[in-house]
Amino acid sequence: MSETGVGMASPDHEHFMKLREANEAFYGFVEFLDEFVENGELGGQDAARRLIQHVSEYVQNELADLRPDLPVVVRVYANLKGLRRTYQEAHILDDENEFELFVRGFNMGHPLCDFVDAGAGKECSDEKIRETFKLHAGNVHCKHIVFAGSTDNGYARLLGPYSSTTDFCKRVTMLEGPPFEKELAQLKDKYRTTSFPTVFRDTKLPPIRRVSFSATPIYEPNPTKSPPSYASAASFSSSPPAYNGSRPSTPAPVEKTPGSPSGANGPAWFNGNGTVCGVAVLKNKHGQRVDSPIKPSSSIVQSLKSRKLCNPYHLLGTCHFLACKHEHGERLNDKMMEALRYVARLAPCPSGLECEDENCYSGHRCPNNPCHRPNCHFPKEMHGVDTKICKTWKRVWNLAPNKAREDRNCDVGSDVVNRHYKLVRGAETKLEFGRRRHIRADINTVTLHYDDAYLSHYFSASLTQHSGIQRHQLQLFSMHNHVENPSANCSAKTVLFPHLCFRFFISRAAPALKRAVLAIKPPRQPHPPTGSGNRLLSYNETVLQKPFAPETISVDWVSTDKDGQYVYQKSDSTLVLQHIATETQRVLIDSDRVPDDAHEYFLKPDLSAVMWATNYTKQYRHSYFANYFIQDVESGELTPLAKDQAGDLQYAAWSPVGNAIAYVRGNNLFIWKDGTTTQITSDGGVDTFNGVPDWVYEEEIFGDRYALWFSPDGQYLAFLRFDETGVPTYTVPYYMGNQEVPPSYPKELDIRYPKVSQTNPRVEFHILDVNSLKSKKVSSEAFPADDLIIGEVAWVTEKHEAVVFRAFNRVQDQEKVILVYASSGKSSVVRERDGTDGWLDNLLSINYVGKVQNEKTQGHHNTYYADISDVSGWAHIYLFPVEGGEPISLTSGEWEVTSIVSIDRERELIYYLSTKHHPTERHLYSVSFRTLKSKPLVDDTVAGYWSASFSSKGGYYLLTYGGPDVPYQELFSVDSPKPLRVITSNEDIVDALKEFKLPKISFFDLSIESGFNLTVMQRLPANFDQRKKYPVLFTPYGGPGAQEASKAWKALDWKAYIASDPELEYITWTVDNRGTGFRGRKFRAAVAKQLDLLEAQDQIAAAKAIGKNCFVDKDRIGIWGWSYGGYLSSKVLETDSGVFSFGMITAPVTDWRLYDSMYTERYMKTFELNEAGYNTSAVRKPAGFSNIAGSFLLQHGTGDDNVHFQHSAALTDMLMGGGVPPQKMESQWFTDSDHSITYHGSSVFLYKQLTRMLYRQKTRDVTKGPEIHQWSRRDRNGLRF
Structure with missing residues (x-):
C-alpha cells in the first residue's frame, strides 16, 4: 500500500x-x-x-x-x-x-x-x-x-x-x-x-507423500487354495470399546518381555519385527480384483434374499450401528455364510476393480455373464472381467519402534501403493497417512488415546471429504503384553505402545462429524451427497415417486416426575410412552382403539387421556374443521367433546393443569371442564372471531390456527377477539367444486381479505378466569384500534400473575410490549422499539426465564424473559425484565440467532440455534444466563444444519442433523457428549444413493458492488465437464427474511432432475439477494419501500458473474420462481437486462396493491405513504418481455386464496395490450388449484410443462432471428400483433 x-x-x-x-x-x-x-x-x-x-x-x-x-x-x-x-x-x-x-x-x-x-x-x-x-x-x-x-x-x-x-x-x-x-x-x-477466515483455510492441506508404508507383494502363480474368508479375517481383532470421554494424562506402564521390541509378545501373525500381514486379495494379470468362486445352494440363496441380513454383522463379525434395521441374531452356518457372500456380491463395490480392501464383501464383476440387463448396477468395466488368478496381494505393515519410517516406493505387481506412516511416542500416538489412488479420502490425523483399561479412539482433525465417499470405518487393535493366540480377545489391561497392530479399510466413505464420534453409520459429509455410481436421477424418481425423502420424527415430550419421557405414534398408530434413558415403554392407546379417521392427537398433561381430532376438513393454510373426542387411557372409552358436533370445531386445547379444555366452534369460545361445557362468548360469527385468527392473522402474523393461551397453572386463559367489520371480501370461484361434472354456476368462497390501504381487522386482548368463567377486555396504551396489530402473546410467570403481548402499528415499524396483570386486567407499556429504518419482524420468540442472578443484575432479583432482537443490527438474545428496565445481552457478534430452542431454568441455560459459522448453517449452542458464556453442543467448525427438541426438564434432547448430507436423528443426555440412541439413520437412502451420480451442490459468497455478499447455491450437472457449455436456470425466492441457499438437506427433486437428464443438464443457481434473511438488519432492510428493485438487480448481477465462466452458455440463462420468486422472475424479465433469455413465472404477485395488507405494508408502507414505490414495484413494462431472446411461461391456479389469480390476469392483460407477441408468451391456468397447484393432477402437468420449456430453450437455434410473417409484423408503433 x-x-x-x-x-x-x-x-x-x-x-x-x-x-x-x-x-x-x-x-x-x-x-x-x-x-x-x-x-x-x-x-x-x-x-x-x-x-x-x-x-x-x-x-x-x-x-x-x-x-x-x-x-x-x-x-x-x-x-x-x-x-x-x-x-x-x-x-x-x-x-x-x-x-x-x-x-x-x-x-x-x-x-x-x-x-x-x-x-x-x-x-x-x-x-x-x-x-x-x-x-x-x-x-x-x-x-x-x-x-x-x-x-x-x-x-x-x-x-x-x-x-x-x-x-x-x-x-x-x-x-x-x-x-x-x-x-x-x-x-x-x-x-x-x-486473520481472514472467510478467505483462507485455518487448517493445513494434507501434504503429498507419495510413498510410505511397506506393502510387500506375495506372489502365488499357482494358488492351490482359496484365501481366508471374510468372516475369518474378522476374527483377527475385536472392536475397541466406546470412548467414554476420559483421557489419561500419561501412558500406562509397559512390562518388558524378552523377544519383543515393545515388550509384548504378539500372536502368530505378528512377526516381532514390527511387521503385520493382512489377508490376501486375488488379482488377474491386469492387476484387477478377482472374486474367489462361490457355488452356494440356490435354495439357500433364495431364502436369504427374502431376509434382511446385516452384512457387516455376519460377514465381518460386528456391526457398529446402534439402531441397525437389518437382522443380526444367531451366527449363520457355513452353507448360509457362503450363500450370504454370494448375495452380498450382487451389489457392486464402489472402489471397482482396483479395490484392495481385504474385508470387502461387495462384488467386483457382474455375476451375469453375459449380461443382458439394460440398467445393470455394475458399471461397464465390471463386465467380462478376466477371472484367471495370476497373483495375490497382501498388505504388510512395518511399524518400527521408536522411529518414523522413511518414505520409499514399494512395487506391488502393476500397482504402486502409496502410504506414509509416522509413529510418534508420547501421551498421544499419531498416525498420518496419505492415500491409495483409488481411495477418495485423505485422513489428516488420527489420534489414539490409551489408558490401563482399554483403547478408545476418535478423530482429532476434520477429515477431508469428497464426492465418491459413502462409508468410512477405522478399526484399531492394540497388542496385549502376553497375547499369543491370534483369536484370543485382549484382556482388560490392554496397552498401546509403538507396536500397534491395526487394520484400516475405507469403503467409499466420508469421516464422521466429530461430535458424534462415529455414532451414526454411515457417517455424514459436510456437503450434499454426490453418489458414487453411474445411475442418473430420473423424472419419475424426483417428481412423481420421490423415494429419497428422509425420515424424521418428532416426539411429544411429556412433563412428568421422570424427565426424558416422550410419546410417539408408531406406524400402526399405537401411542407409546417411552423413556429416553431406560427405553422402558408403556402403550397408552393400542392401534385398535385409535379412531379410524384420526388426524391429530393432543395429550392431557397428566397422560390420563388423549384428545383426537377426526373428520378433518381443510380450511386455510393451517386451519381445519374437525370433530374432537376425549379418550380415557385406562379404559379406552371415547367421549365426544361436543355432543352435537358435526365436523365444525375449529380448535381445542388442554389446560396445562386440571381437567379443562378450551375450544372454538362457530367462532365462539367454549370451556369444557370435568365434563361440563360453558359457552364464554356469543358474538362469534361471520365478522367476529374469538380464540382463532381470521385469514390474514393466520397467514401473516401467527402462522398457526389458534389465538388462545392458558396460563402455566391453568387458572386463566388469554385470548384474542377479531372484528372484521368493514374488511373487504374477496370471492374465489371454484369452477369444478370437487365434482366430476362442473356445476352450472361456479361455487364461490368469500374471504375477508384486507388489501393495501383497506380496512384491517380490529383486534382486542381478553383475559378469562377459568374458575369463575368470567372474562374481561384489556385496555392498553399501545396504538389506536385501527392502527393496532397484536403479534405475540406469552405468559411470563410460573403461575398466572403476568402475561405480555407484542403490539405493532399498522405498518409494523413501531413496537410496544404490553404487560398485563391477569387478576386485575391492568396493563402498562414495558418496552418500545423504533424500526423506521426498515421494519420489525414478529419472531414469536418470547420465553419466560424467571429470576436471574449474574454480574449485570446488580443484586436485583427481578424476573426476566428471553427474547430475540436485532436492535444491534444483528438478531441476538436478550434478557428483558418482566416489569421493564434495561435488557441484558446474552449473545453478540456479526451473526444471528435464528431461534430459542429451550429454556433450562434449573441449569440456568438457554439453548439456541445460530448462524455463527456461516449464514447458510445452523449450529446448536447453549448460553448460561448466570455466567453469560456460550458453548456449542455440536461441532460448529463442520458445516451442518442442526435442530433440536428438549425434554420438559431439559435433561435430554432429540438432536436432528438436517443437512447438508442425508439427515439423521439421535437422542442425547445433556450430561454426556455421546448419543444414547440413534432414532432415525436413513441408511436406506444413503445406501440407495450409492448407485447414483448426483449433481454437485456447492455454496459460496458472491460480492456485489453495494459491498454486500450474496449467498449462492450452485448445482452442477451430474456429468459436468467444464469444457462443455451448459444452460443455466436461476431458481430464486428472494422474499424479505427468507432463505433458500442454506445447507439444509436439498431434496432430490425437479431441480436435481434437470441437472441429471442428459437431454437437459442445466446448471442451477439459487441466489439469496438483498432483503433475504440471516445477514444482518442492513442487508434485510435495504429493500424497504422498494420491493424487487434491488432484488432484481442482484439476480442480474449474479447472472452476469456466472456468464463469465467458460462452461456457461450465455445465450441460455433463464429464471424460474414461484410466489415471491415468480414476482422476482417477472421483475427480472421486465428489467430488460439482456442477460436472461427466458423465464418461467409461477403464481406471482404482480402488483402489491392487490396483495394482503399485513404482509405488504410491513415492507412497503401504505399506498398513501409510498405511491411511487408501489408504482415502481408493479410489473407494468412489457418491453423486457418482448425483447428476450427466447420466451416466457406464466402459470397460476384459479383457486389461489393467497396470491389471487387476479395478479396473473392483470399481467396477461398488460402484456397483450403492450404488444408482446404470442411466440414470446405462453400461459397456463390450473382450474381450482390453490397456491400450491396440486388439484386434480395439476402438479404433474406443471412440472412436465416446465421441463418441456427448458428443453425447448436448450435446443433453440440462437443463430436464427425471429420469424416474420404477415400476421406477426410490427405495427407503426413498433409493436407486434
Missing part, C-alpha cells in the same frame, strides 16, 4: 513500474478456502475481491494512521504444479484444469492481484517471498506489509532480525491461516496479527 498510489503520474514509465512493484501487501504460505478453488474461475475472482476487501477493511479499522484509500497490491507466489497436485490429492479438485481456472479467475478478479508461478519446488516460492519481503522492507513508498506464512517456521528467521526495530514492526502484519508455528508464534508480541 502506498501514499502515492498506483495510479499517480510518473516522469517515466520504467520508474512508475518499479514504484508499482513496491506498493504491495503480499501473501505467502496460506491456502485459499476450498470453496473458492472448487468454483474455478468464478471462485478465483471472488477470492481476489474478498482479499482486497478484507485488507482494505483492516487498514481502515486497525491502521488509523494510513489513508483508507491506499491501493492494495497482492502477490501470491506458489509452485502451481505442486499446489494443483496437492488440491487434487486432497480431492478438493477432480480436474487439473479447475485449478488453472481458479488462478486465471484470481488474476482477473482485481487489476492489482497476481497469482505468480514460482516454479517447481517449495524453495522457489520461499526464495521469492523472502527476497520480495526484503525489497519492500526498505521501500519507503510501501506503507504496510501483510505477510502470510503461519505454517512455516523458516519465516521466523526472516522476520526475527527486523523485530527489534519498533518502527518497522508497525509496518508489518502477520496473517494467520493455520495456527502459527512455534517460532513464529513467539513474534506475535512484536508484530500485529490478523
